[in-house]
Amino acid sequence: MTNDHLQLPPKTALLLINRKSRHGQENLVETIRQLKELGFIVLEELTEDPLKLPDIIRHYQHQVDLVIIGGGDGTLNAAIEGLVDTQLPLGILPLGTANDLARTLKIPVDLPQACQVIATGQYQRIDLGLVNEQYFFNVASCGLSVEITQRLTKEDKSRWGILAYLSMALKMILQARPFRAEIRINGEAIRIKTIQIAIGNGRHYGGGMTVCHDAKIDDQRLDLYSLEMHHWWQILLILPALWRGRHADLPGVRTLQGTEFEIYTRKSRSINTDGEITTSTPATFRVIPQVISVLIPR
Structure with missing residues (x-):
């Protein structure tokens, strides 16, 4: 076309x-x-x-x-x-x-x-993320967000809307348990203990949280963050910064940017793409630049 x-x-x-x-x-x-x-x-x-x-x-x-x-x-x-x-x-x-x-x-x-x-409106070409041959617009993640997705029912979302996400997130934070993972980027292997790894293509996810303060859906990059905290209350302290995408310099938060990541875990862990569980680790994440056209406000 x-x-x-x-x-x-x-x-x-x-x-x-x-x-x-x-x-x-x-x-x-x-x-x-x-x-x-x-x-x-x-x-x-x-x-x-x-x-x-x-x-x-x-x-x-x-x-x-x-x-x-x-x-x-x-x-x-x-x-x-x-x-x-x-x-x-x-x-x-x-x-x-x-x-x-x-x-x-x-x-x-x-x-x-x-x-x-x-x-x-006008047309805008946007990027897509790709993880294990599964496309995503917004974010792909494993860990805490998967637990939230698995527990959140359609009835909860229909009845409470965005409040359902917030309520379930608070419950799961109290139960969060770290897991070991390895992130590979540009030939480097980074071993971590984390409660969540999220890789964003777009700007928003999870009902309005921000991937990164300057993330765009046509910037031809992926933004990764890993929450490497030891206590549930540490997560609560950084939630406001996570919401605004201003978490890059906070203690216990690792951030990376790139066009391709590999994630390995000791046992296979489910991966959530745009709010649906679709694949699992080991996983390769890539950005596919300007692949589809979307109508946006002028």
Whole structure:
């Protein structure tokens, strides 16, 4: 797909909405009405199995100008392979709980405003992270965040929204146990004892936490941090800095930047990508520069 094609006003849109997302079902009819009022021909496909999204996108690739996805970060993550394969531009309707990719791209959570961005916004090429052949937009991590993901139910997220993440994070911090890992970068092996390793491609994750104060989703780099604390209360002390991405110089926090990392652990540990557990260690993380196009506010 050429850049000239990308600049044409898209008219036919494939709309994919996760009915199980926090606001998916209740906003379906209103979303279609608004998109049609903005001049789109809407081809709607609903599935309760996000793993089918890439095949649906491939099926429609010659019939549409762009793909509009309504859901949270997990739904967007599930669709990545289809977007990469077809190179169709992406419009985002933030209908999930955390909506970290939308936050990174400054896409409003207000539905009419998000639809307006899709109709009148500009295209931005963004990077993707890749871990063990699994793409991610925001962050891939192992340790504490996996425990939070495993314990957090859809009912919790639907009922409490972002507060569900905060509440579960506090519970898991009290139970956090360090594990041994080895980080390899540029031929160097770094052995650590940590409670969490997170590797970010975008700017936000975990409901608004910041990967690094200057992280961007098109900076062609990955930002790694490792929490190497001995006591749960030390984690609580650095939470404000973690939220703002200002944790690089704090005691007990290791930060690294690069285009590729390898992580090894004594026993295989699950890895969380954009809020879903998708792979495990040993793991190789890479940045794939400017691989898909997304509509963002002008």
